[in-house]
Amino acid sequence: MNGKQNRGAKRAWRGLASLTAAVCVLALLGSSIVNTFRTDIDKFLGTSSTMLVTDPNETGELYTYKSDYKSTTELVQAIADVGERMSEEGSVLLKNENGALPLTSEETKKVSLLGFSSYYPVMGGDMGSSLTPNVGTDADTVDFVQALTAKGFVINQTLADMYKALEPNFTTEVASWGGSIKYTRITAPSIGGTFASKEPSQEVMTSTAANWKDTLKDNNILIVTLARAAGENKNYTPGTDGVDPSQNLNQTDPLGLSDDERDLIAAAVEAKAANGGKVIVLLNNASAMEIQEIKDNAGVDAILQIGLPGGYGFYGVADVLSGAANPSGHLADTYVVKNANSPAAQNYGNYSWTNASNEVTGFNSALVEAENIYIGYKYYETRYADTVIGQGSATSTAGSSTGSAWNYDSEVTYPFGYGLSYTTFSQTLDSVDVDLTAKTVTAKVTVTNTGSVAGKDVVQLYVSLPYTDYDREHKVEKAGIQLLDYAKTSVLAPGASETVTITVDAQYMASWDSTADNAIGTKGTYILDAGDYYFALGNGAHEAVVNALAAAGYSVEGNAAMVQKWNLGALDTTTFARSKNGTALENQLEDMDVNYWLPGTAVYLTRNDWEGTWPKSYQNLTATDDMKSYLDNDIYEITANGDPSSITFGADNGLSLVDLKGVTDPEDERWSLLMDQITLEECMIRTGFGGTSTKAIASLNSPEAIQNDGPNGIYSYALGQYGNKDTSSTDPCAFAEDDKNKDYKAGVMANQTVIASTFNKDLVKEYGAVMGNYSLWANLTIYWGASTNIHRLPYNARNHEYYSEDAMLSSGCAAAFIAGGLPYGLVNAVKHFAFNDTEVNRTGVAVFMTEQQARENELRCYQASIEDAGALGVMTAFNRVGVIAANAHEGLMKNILHGEWGFYGLISEDFIMDAMYVHLKEAVQNGITMSCNTGENTAEAVANKYNYWTVENVSKDAKLCEALKWCMTKQAYALANSNALDGYASSTKLVSVKTWYDNALVAAEIVFGVLTLFNILMMFRGGKKKEQ
Amino acid sequence: MKRKSSAGLFFTVLSLILAVAGAVLYYLNTTTAYFASQGLNTTILIVACAAVVVQLIYLIVGMKGTPAVNDLFPIIATALLIAAAVLFASARVNGIAALITFEGNETTTMALYTAIGGIIALVAAALVNILGSFFDVSKEV
Structure with a gap:
């Protein structure tokens, strides 16, 4: 009996030892894993693993950016107020x-x-x-x-x-x-x-x-x-x-x-x-x-x-x-009778390569956007114009939803830009001044409230570009009408008038000609054709094109008072041959044309022949070996090149990032002194593991900056998650631990189409400002908020996160949104750069289009945000640009975004997890500063994720080393010019704080480790007693 | 002295099967297109296989008697199984999140299922092994 009892006791101790050993191992490994996912764990649990410690004798203003509000109450009520007015003006x-x-x-x-x-x-x-x-x-x-x-x-x-x-x-x-x-x-x-x-x-x-x-x-x-x-x-x-x-x-x-x-x-x-x-x-x-x-x-x-x-x-x-x-919204998209009859809809779906590979991430499908520039109203209004002009077989049955001759009234229900009011307005286009030296178009419009109710009106300035024989010969497409810019009046009382002045960058009426000789002897530049330009107003694109056609002498019922004509005597290929920063332009996206890879495959739609070029559906394409060399996601080979020793890492120059706070000149020598301090390992880890927060970099004493998604508001974290609850600090945005609004999350704004429908840049800027304020109170610096891919067609269910089918409306919104947040130190990033206009196979879909289409539609959505609004952040796209992943496309990322537009800031990839599709070694050379992956802050961890990303490999490649330093410099620049450094002084150190879960894990390790040993001891004692 | 099998044999065998399944699923998962680029983390495979080896030794020795040292093996096996499960989960949590939310499609289904299945199998193996630790593999007749 005793033997049985002892055996029973032994089993019990053994079982307990097994149990406690399991918990002990869990706690030991948990500690390691917690470090990998610390930011997400803190987000989930509402804890904070770091705190700023500043020398109490530090003098000087620690908080650079100021909130407009004195309490969280004022803040959240301001957000609600903007939300209400957004729908008042955007319905x-x-x-x-x-x-x-x-x-x-x-x-x-x-x-x-x-x-x-x-x-x-x-x-x-x-x-x-x-x-x-x-x-x-x-x-x-x-x-x-x-x-x-x-x-x-x-x-x-x-x-x-x-x-x-x-x-x-x-x-x-x-x-x-x-x-x-x-x-x-x-x-x-x-x-x-x-x-x-x-x-x-x-x-x-x-x-x-x-x-x-x-x-x-x-x-x-x-x-x-x-x-x-x-x-x-x-x-x-x-x-x-x-x-x-x-x-x-x-x-x-x-x-x-x-x-x-x-x-x-x-x-x-x-x-x-x-x-x-x-x-x-x-x-x-x-x-x-x-x-x-x-x-x-x-x-x-x-x-x-x-x-x-x-x-x-x-x-x-x-x-x-x-x-x-009084409603004052106007449609951001054309409402048509049959969406499926648009030219874009002829190529929309899941079109696998015949030789798609399940072994390679993102080698899945191709999408030939054969509609050329003709998306949305650019298609419907241009074809309408051509039915009036009598050109291009516009009245053929191709694309007709009725099966009969194409007729505008049978195709469009409500045009882009259309909207009614409770009152009526009249508009006159008083003058248009085209100044090609200043590169501006300035229009003065008088708006009069001719009704009986006070209200706001929208001035939509369109231009009809000449479509010439040159264009036909050189395959340059021209929309019959396109939005150039817009503005909204203040509230006009009945009978009152307001003169609105719109000054727009004239480059937005230039057209991309891939065949034109440019300033540096290659091909590709923006041109202005010789001919008559009609600047027109209208309640929407259709009224504008009717007005323009009437002014051009066609038999339509238009309003001449809403049109001004300007003539250009000769073809101009020089005025817009260089970007604003002086970079000479040339073709950068030739490989986005499917015919570049598969000659003779696609015919892009042209207004010269609507019927003959009506888009076919391009399916079952077969990737060539040349294409596969990019589709396999391994483009750049890391080699020993250049002189890596000439690139300084790990210097001790005694600088902190805070010493560069607010320094907006990238050429300031202190930048190179600071960035010489960074180590190669830090560069490699931080680019490989960008994750959901931009981690602290010890050598720069730079802080962690939390990233947040949008665009309907900074919604990733509640106000109180990272907000400063130390009301004894000098932080003007500190609030009490029990603040009523500490659980408030700002994912509350109307969606992007409503915002665009306001046609009100000031209101959108207000939205940017109130998010900037939220950023200060919540200590959330980076916001993937200015989402501005174009609406290619309505079937993309993610259109709610993008503004419009029109590039200038999208651009105006995004730029205003970003500009609104900058004075508060908010890094509001544009996304998804670029051509992410479908969710179908978005990871890897090879998107094909002409370069004119690319530049004048999608890319024009982003340009002003970068060139004018000074955006400090970009998020890139999941898809391919042609066959090359967006992150790896040098023409798009390095040459257009950085070269032509002068972008300088941080860039994150989208949530790409696959180590090869991340294209890390290619991406950093294009200026991408981080991937979305997370991991432990060690070189071993990042090498485990990306097997080519070892210090041994990278350190011998001078090209990569330089690129890494460049990327980290840009990222540091963005953070130095944001509110991420608020609260930082030269003496400030970011110290780690043990959270309750850190302590719990350590306690568990100790307790269960001891218990396991105890249980094992008791187990053996039980055996010895039996022997005795 | 004759011995006959006891409840511990059942639990340990079950745990061993689950551990093998977990290891196999891990290996299969590393061959899927979605996770292939992350390569094979030999540590996970070695730890899981070590657990299986330890369990086998425990079974073989346990069927013949109850030497004291044999009692350590289920404890060691549990620790190894937990370690394998946690390491596997850690390597896959981001990928699983992406697949469940928005990167999931027909071609990635295998990647998702083998990842989740493998983790579950290893966790289950550990839990079953803990339970089995309270019982001997064999007992005297």
Whole structure:
């Protein structure tokens, strides 16, 4: 018996020893791993692993950047205020018959909200720019019902209760992080998935609340909300292929209406016919929907496009509905009858290489953007112009959605730039001065409020460029009309006028000619054709092109007072042959043309022959061996070259980064003295492991700078996560530990299309400023916020994070947003540079287009942010530029971004995890300062991740060593000119702080280590007792 | 003295199978396109295989008797299995996050499943081994 008992005891001790050993090992390894993911762990747990320690005798101002606010209350309420006004000015009134809007005070008390999206609206992205709800703060977020209620509206409770009961009908489970999330609002389809209409049918509604239609008699202000969601890594497949085939709801496109949505509108119209009242349709979407049938429906009195309003935008929507705000938004995209009939839509999808490889990351697919420059209104308005002019077989059936001759009115529902107001305005283009010496175009426009309600108006300055024989011969395309710049008036009282002066960089009316001789004897430069230039105003691109055509003598009903003509006598290939910083321009993106690699493969659309060059769908391309040498992601070979010993690392010059605080001259000699202190290992680790925060660099005494995603606000961290809670410090932005707003997250702004629809650079700048302020209070310096890829077509479900189909509108927004935050030390970065205009195979898709298309559409979205606004940060793209990964494309990254535009700052890759696709050795030579990977702060760890990235390899390659120093210098420059150094003095040291989890791990190691030894000892003692 | 198998044999064999599965899944995971560029971390494989070897020794010796030193082996095996699981997870956490959120597609499914499956297998092997440590592999008849 004793033997059995002893054996039993032995087993018990053995089991316990096994258990405690497991915990001990977990704690030991955990300590090592914690260091790798420390920033993310701190983010998750709300802890901080570092603190600044400054000599208490330090004098001088430690805090350079000043907030406009004295408390977090003022800050968050300012954010809410901007959010409300953004939707006041960014909601677009598309239709307003019979004076339906604004509602009277009495009418606001009898509102029936129809459509489940009225109660469960889309306020942000499914992923990316998702709304961060705030509750219990001084600026709680609100949905549509809450906003209406707060503004004194009274809504039909029977309908509210009915939709509540119907929740299971429109609840969707979406896979996320290994589990799933339940959404009661509509969601966007996954890539390869289909859209399923969730609108309850009339039968379902009646079976849930039999009397719901009866309640519309007294509550006869009928607001119907239709929604389409948005999200990163989501996609709308064009046509019926993108619609759930099991539903049979006559939905021909995921962005078109389903029968249930039609029936809902019909029910509202029917109720109005019986009871009087009004029918108002709200479009809660970022991607342009197909709404011709709503426009044509005489029973629908008003259509208001509200985008994704964020956390406060519904206050603004309510203000517009009630007339407290006069709508002044204009469409940032063309709304067309059939999205799938655009030229861009002919090449949109998953087009695998025939010899795609599963062994190589990113060798997956090719996308030939054969539409040339003709995306959005540039297509529709140019083809319209050509139908008037009678050129290019514009009236052929190619691309026609009706099958008959192409006719503008059959193709476009609402043009780009269109928007109504509660008042009326007149505009006259008083003068246009083109100064090619100063390289400016200055337009003076008088705007008069000719109506009876005060309001703001938007001046949209367009230009129609001459399309000449030279262009036809040299394959230079010209849009029939293009936006040059825009401005918004102040609030004009009825009868009041304002003269708006717009001065725009004239380079934006130049066209890229890949065949032209340039300043350095190669090919490629911007040209201005000889001929007549028509500068035109209009409520949208269509009105502008009509005005321009009328001024040119064509038989259309245009307004000559809104047009000025300017003539250029001869072809100009020199004025814009150099960039603003004097860099000679030349072709940099020839390899983006698929014909460069596969001659004769693609024909790009030209207005010279709409029919003959209507885009084919380019699928099943086969990559050649030459292409594969880039597609395999291993381009640069690290070799011994140059004189690495001439590049100084690890010097002891006694400088700290804070000594360069605010030094804006990159040529200041102190930069090289400082950067000589950095070690090669530090350069290699920091470029390889950029991660979610830009880590401290000991040799420079530079701080950690936290990165944050956007663009609907700095939403990655709550205010209190990194905010300074030491109110005894001199930090003017310190707040108490128990501050009411410490859990506030700023992912609350309306989405980018709403922002663009305001056409108000000042308001966008305000948004930048309020985020800059948030950055100061929250100690969050780096913000991937100015997201400005172009809307190639509406099917990209990530369009909610980008502004517009137009480059100048996008550019104006991004530049204003960045400029607004700079005075507060915010590094607001543009992204995703460049050509990331699809989520389908975004990691690796080889994007092909002409260089003119590349420069005048997508790249023009970024140019002003870099050249003029002084952006200090860029995030690059997942995709390839041609066959070369964006990060590895020297022409784009090094020559255009840095060379032509003069960018100087930090650049991060997007979330590319694959060590080869990161193209680290290529990327650093192009000025990319960090990848998104994380890891332990050691050379061994980074070499484990990137097997070529060893000190032994890199140290012999002078080219790489120089590139690394250049990258780290630019990054340090960005941080030195940001609020990352606020609170830093020369004596400041960043010291590590043991968090509770560090202490817990150490305690666990000790306790469980001792316990394990104890258990083993007891186990052996148990055996010895048995023997005894 | 005759001996017959005991509960510990069942648990240890199960743990051994899970450990082998974990090691195999790790190896397979390193051959997927998504993770291939990260190469094979031999430490993970060596640690997992060492755990299997230790378990085998424990089993073989345990079926013949209960020498004191044999009691150390399940403890060592547990420690090694935990180490393998943690090292595997650490090497893959960023990649798994990316695959689950937005880099997942048909071609990366294998990469995701072998990563998650391998980690789970190694963790399960450790847990089962802990449980098995409370039982002998064999007992006297």
